[in-house]
Amino acid sequence: MIEALDKAAILAEALPYIREFSGATVVIKFGGNAIHDAKGQDTAIDLFAEDVVLMRLVGMNPVVVHGGGPQISALMDRFGKKPEFVDGLRVTDAETMEIVRMALLGQVNRELVSAINRHGPFAVGVSGEDAGLLTVQTRDPRLGFVGDVTAVRPDVIHDLTRNECIPVVATLGVDDSGQVHNVNADAVAAAIAEALGAEKLVYLTNVPGIYRDFSDKTSLISEIDAAGLDALVQSGAVSEGMIPKIRSCIDAVAGGVRRAHILDGRLPHALLLEFFTRSGVGTMVMP
Numbered sequence: 001m002i003e004a005l006d007k008a009a010i011l012a013e014a015l016p017y018i019r020e021f022s023g024a025t026v027v028i029k030f031g032g033n034a035i036h037d038a039k040g041q042d043t044a045i046d047l048f049a050e051d052v053v054l055m056r057l058v059g060m061n062p063v064v065v066h067g068g069g070p071q072i073s074a075l076m077d078r079f080g081k082k083p084e085f086v087d088g089l090r091v092t093d094a095e096t097m098e099i100v101r102m103a104l105l106g107q108v109n110r111e112l113v114s115a116i117n118r119h120g121p122f123a124v125g126v127s128g129e130d131a132g133l134l135t136v137q138t139r140d141p142r143l144g145f146v147g148d149v150t151a152v153r154p155d156v157i158h159d160l161t162r163n164e165c166i167p168v169v170a171t172l173g174v175d176d177s178g179q180v181h182n183v184n185a186d187a188v189a190a191a192i193a194e195a196l197g198a199e200k201l202v203y204l205t206n207v208p209g210i211y212r213d214f215s216d217k218t219s220l221i222s223e224i225d226a227a228g229l230d231a232l233v234q235s236g237a238v239s240e241g242m243i244p245k246i247r248s249c250i251d252a253v254a255g256g257v258r259r260a261h262i263l264d265g266r267l268p269h270a271l272l273l274e275f276f277t278r279s280g281v282g283t284m285v286m287p
Helices: 002-021 032-037 041-057 069-078 094-117 154-162 185-196 226-234 240-254 270-276
Strands: 025-030 061-066 123-127 134-138 146-152 166-170 172-174 180-183 200-205 223-225 259-264 283-286
Touching (some): 025 041, 025 185, 041 094, 094 123, 094 166, 154 185, 200 240, 226 283, 240 283, 259 270
Parallel strands (some): 146 180, 200 259
8 A cells, every 4th residue: 555655646746747848859868878887788778668658658759869889889899890089989981880880770779669669659760861860061080980960850850759759869960972970979969959949858878967076976966057067067077978968968958958967877767757756866957
């Protein structure tokens, strides 16, 4: 009986949030590290899929954007190709580009689509190549086929969400000549969120959120505005690996996204805890 009452209380607590977010578009970046570092990768993906389907069933429009860095590196290793990085970005020559496509489209995208569709027939796999969803330009000749997003076609996503589908976007883009590029998934998620006018942008990664001092686990930041977050980066307090996500959060809220969040994707039901409870989890970034 106590367990049943607890469940009823949780549902009652969630009701105002369900009402608030009904009809809202939410872009969720599910990082390759969140998948790779979770205890029991299949379980982590399945719990994520449950959350996303529940969001869809209560009237929200979730859009999933996924990375796949660890999976790309593992596949390169199988092919005997050593990864190279410049300023933290993967050098992507023609051979590596084919491996990237295999990992993102043939492995990660398919796993996420399959996991979501086990709980409801909603997920549709999409690449940034499809219907010109993502137009890019080459970032740096030293990196090869690595692109920065220059344009997003939001109608491609809107057509899917209007039909109650959950788009699952692999982060590949095409330049004006038709050449496919590898694109940073954090930047893609922010660009899509801006183009859609999303209510929220959520990064699921392998850390609990943003810390004022990473060595002090009590210094986790629950809420911060974009200016405060920028000052934190300038102070050098933020680890180098978090800077792309933080910059994407700042850009997104500056571009009209109401809230950005960094959550621990290894935490079971992290999305439900953030969206449908009073306390929330992780770090929320406001304009």
